[in-house]
Amino acid sequence: MNLKKTLLASALMSLALGAVQTQAADVPAGVKLADVQELVRGGGAEPATLDPQKVEGTPGSHRTRELFEGLYNLDGDGNLTPGVATSYTTNSDNTVYTFNLRKDAKWSNGESVTAHDFVFGFQRAVDPVTASAYAWYVEIPSIVNASKIINGKADVKSLGVKAVDDYTFEVTLERPVPYFVKMTSHQTLFPAPRKVIEKYGSEWVKPGNMVSNGAYKLDSWIVNEKMEMVRNDQYWNNEKTVIDKVTFLPLENDSADLKRYEAGEIDITWNLPSDHFKRLKKESPDEVIITPQLGTYYYQFNTKVEPYNNPDVRKALSFAINRDVITKYVTGVGEQPAYTFTPSIVNGFNPETPAYAKMTQKEREAEAKKLLQSAGYDKNNPLTFNLLYNTNDGHKRIAIAIASMWKKTLGVEVTLENQEWKTYLETRKAGDFQVARAGWIGDYNEASTMLDLLTSTHGNNDGKYSNAEYDRLLNEAKTMKNPSINYNKAEEIAINQDMAVAPIYTYVTKRMKKPYVGGYQPNPEDNIYTRDMYIIAH
Amino acid sequence: MLTFIFKRIFEAIPTLLILITVSFFLMHSAPGSPFSSERSLPPEVLANINAKYHLDEPVINQFFYYLGGVLQGDLGPSFRYKDFTINELVAQSLPVSAEIGIWSFIIAVVIGVSCGIYAALRQNSLVDYFVMAFANIGIVLPNFVLAPLCILFFSIYLKWLPAGGWNDGAWPYLVMPVIAMSTSYIAQIARITRGSMIETMHSNFIRTARAKGLPSYRIILQHALRPTMLPVISYLGPAFVGIITGSVIVDVYFGTGGIGQHFINGALNRDYSMVMGVTILVGSLTILFNAVVDILYAVIDPKIRY
Numbered sequence: 001m002n003l004k005k006t007l008l009a010s011a012l013m014s015l016a017l018g019a020v021q022t023q024a025a026d027v028p029a030g031v032k033l034a035d036v037q038e039l040v041r042g043g044g045a046e047p048a049t050l051d052p053q054k055v056e057g058t059p060g061s062h063r064t065r066e067l068f069e070g071l072y073n074l075d076g077d078g079n080l081t082p083g084v085a086t087s088y089t090t091n092s093d094n095t096v097y098t099f100n101l102r103k104d105a106k107w108s109n110g111e112s113v114t115a116h117d118f119v120f121g122f123q124r125a126v127d128p129v130t131a132s133a134y135a136w137y138v139e140i141p142s143i144v145n146a147s148k149i150i151n152g153k154a155d156v157k158s159l160g161v162k163a164v165d166d167y168t169f170e171v172t173l174e175r176p177v178p179y180f181v182k183m184t185s186h187q188t189l190f191p192a193p194r195k196v197i198e199k200y201g202s203e204w205v206k207p208g209n210m211v212s213n214g215a216y217k218l219d220s221w222i223v224n225e226k227m228e229m230v231r232n233d234q235y236w237n238n239e240k241t242v243i244d245k246v247t248f249l250p251l252e253n254d255s256a257d258l259k260r261y262e263a264g265e266i267d268i269t270w271n272l273p274s275d276h277f278k279r280l281k282k283e284s285p286d287e288v289i290i291t292p293q294l295g296t297y298y299y300q301f302n303t304k305v306e307p308y309n310n311p312d313v314r315k316a317l318s319f320a321i322n323r324d325v326i327t328k329y330v331t332g333v334g335e336q337p338a339y340t341f342t343p344s345i346v347n348g349f350n351p352e353t354p355a356y357a358k359m360t361q362k363e364r365e366a367e368a369k370k371l372l373q374s375a376g377y378d379k380n381n382p383l384t385f386n387l388l389y390n391t392n393d394g395h396k397r398i399a400i401a402i403a404s405m406w407k408k409t410l411g412v413e414v415t416l417e418n419q420e421w422k423t424y425l426e427t428r429k430a431g432d433f434q435v436a437r438a439g440w441i442g443d444y445n446e447a448s449t450m451l452d453l454l455t456s457t458h459g460n461n462d463g464k465y466s467n468a469e470y471d472r473l474l475n476e477a478k479t480m481k482n483p484s485i486n487y488n489k490a491e492e493i494a495i496n497q498d499m500a501v502a503p504i505y506t507y508v509t510k511r512m513k514k515p516y517v518g519g520y521q522p523n524p525e526d527n528i529y530t531r532d533m534y535i536i537a538h
Numbered sequence: 539m540l541t542f543i544f545k546r547i548f549e550a551i552p553t554l555l556i557l558i559t560v561s562f563f564l565m566h567s568a569p570g571s572p573f574s575s576e577r578s579l580p581p582e583v584l585a586n587i588n589a590k591y592h593l594d595e596p597v598i599n600q601f602f603y604y605l606g607g608v609l610q611g612d613l614g615p616s617f618r619y620k621d622f623t624i625n626e627l628v629a630q631s632l633p634v635s636a637e638i639g640i641w642s643f644i645i646a647v648v649i650g651v652s653c654g655i656y657a658a659l660r661q662n663s664l665v666d667y668f669v670m671a672f673a674n675i676g677i678v679l680p681n682f683v684l685a686p687l688c689i690l691f692f693s694i695y696l697k698w699l700p701a702g703g704w705n706d707g708a709w710p711y712l713v714m715p716v717i718a719m720s721t722s723y724i725a726q727i728a729r730i731t732r733g734s735m736i737e738t739m740h741s742n743f744i745r746t747a748r749a750k751g752l753p754s755y756r757i758i759l760q761h762a763l764r765p766t767m768l769p770v771i772s773y774l775g776p777a778f779v780g781i782i783t784g785s786v787i788v789d790v791y792f793g794t795g796g797i798g799q800h801f802i803n804g805a806l807n808r809d810y811s812m813v814m815g816v817t818i819l820v821g822s823l824t825i826l827f828n829a830v831v832d833i834l835y836a837v838i839d840p841k842i843r844y
Contacts (some may be wrong), residue, residue, distance in 0.1 A: 133579055180600070
């Protein structure tokens, strides 16, 4: 049993025993705290909304996690920790989950957080009137009638959720989904304050109107300048919260983010510009925080277009990419070369190293030449294509490097084609490409968040890869207690055998953090909570 | 004059209508939609969202909905900032950009005009070369270089000024945005003033004035200044609109929350109503200030009468 599985088992055990292991600022003995406990965080782009059921994108998730709390949270290792729920039980076939809610959980206006608020929150997420872009998130665990409600074929009240009493919340699934409880840490499944929403309508998320149940409450929001949150003294674990105020600065530009950090105005940045990485690592090594992220940067092949419908061609192109060179010299901030689609840091699954990853790069290149020749291409009859990517310097550098690797090893003639973001998305969606840059960040810490993408019916499978056995394995995995066997087989088929996509590297989150900020817990999902942090006297 | 003003208002209506129509259809013909994202939405989810924003209806219907709203002063909901309407966003961000803009404008006019006149009167002297060199640097030095340089110097090394933020326009937060915003305008105004002044000083009526033995200061202030200012004023009208509607660079680098970044982000995010909102705003202001320029012309130049 590897370390991750041990951790998962111990976390599940502690839940079963009802042990209360919560997340909160854990200040080590002897640490002197600063008098002023205020934190300023670089917040990435301005979020589209603060409405938990409508939030999309990581900047929004980071902010709503401060303001709201769901049934469970995930700790730094991706394990469950209690949120509003203290424990749960399931029926014999794992389709009915009954959550016991804590009685001291309160909204910021002092009212209790009850099972009815969860019922309302879950219903809002699927209600066509809400028009949430994350409605599909409720379909994934197959909550009864979720799909029908989204399609307008069933009433929102028929959703498989029920308040048994004020503090007992019941969810019924159409089929057992082992990772359902983990999914409750996502904002789409947070509770919603019905009275406030009914009173203010869409205005309920504005400062002054908003009522929230997390460690912080919204104090002010000036679009594109700042968002301030102050301690919610009604929060059930408020005693353990140390930071009194957290400010998010919406800085989409990494360089502006870094400058304000260097000027001492930001304590934790959102990102850091790769160009500055070497300098910062040298000048302030303790402040640079690099964390592997649950996401893969890859090149996607249009499997419906010749010759990319031939796995040999796809493999040849993938084998000829020297991933070590890319991660060491092109991206160069600690990304790990990727040979599987699922990053190895995912919770509960340790992907086996595929055969091609065990070869040396020289062997891979020799094999690549053979494969491409067998497909009818060589230096006299070179393969030519366009490589599509969205306009961005980083993607351009990688594309240039890979194009030259292909040219050198295989004699392939590549034309780089960059498009502005929305145009690029449209082109990819329309299948109007041969090879395209792509990336995918997991929504929850479980391998299916990555692997589902390559199933034939997935809306984001833009390369239109299709393999019946792969689909079957993934579908079967959804109800398996230990789906790792299927996941390994799926990886073997989609990557080692078919090379549906060419994984290149595992994403990292890169941040600068002042040494006086304690309690920062980096993790693959980037679930960062200010309530875990504290400012050390400095 | 009154007839002139009414005429201009009357002309502005069809101009704005054409502007709105062309921008609306251009914007809607751009590939992608406000809701296209890397994580493509299931069709049923997308259908619900499109229905909410009338995007499932023919573009022409959407156009009339939009136009109806505009006539009532409602610029519609933002497709990007879903918790806000365009009216709210403009109300929040325009005053910020306007404050930075008005300061920058005043500084640009005072310094630009003074430098231009001074350089013109000492044509081909060291002072002239210095002013013109500064002007050329100011024009070619883009503010995306100037802004980070300012932050590096004033905030990181000297620690005199905050690197960003707005804080209701407290003066330390104003200094760097105003420097970044006004530099290129100072340079442009100095160049135009100098050129115009040199030309005026070579004209017949100035020669006559000199022949009459008038002292230099009287020639400059009474006779040369007015005609010199005419080309400057025609530059200042549109420049004023540009300067008070902010700059994406200033907003991005200094995190001021001004309206400038809505221009670029609106287009990139396909936030249709935002793009339309700022287009209408800039369009109306341009028409307004062009009219102001025409009126000023009449005030300065007695030959011009409406």
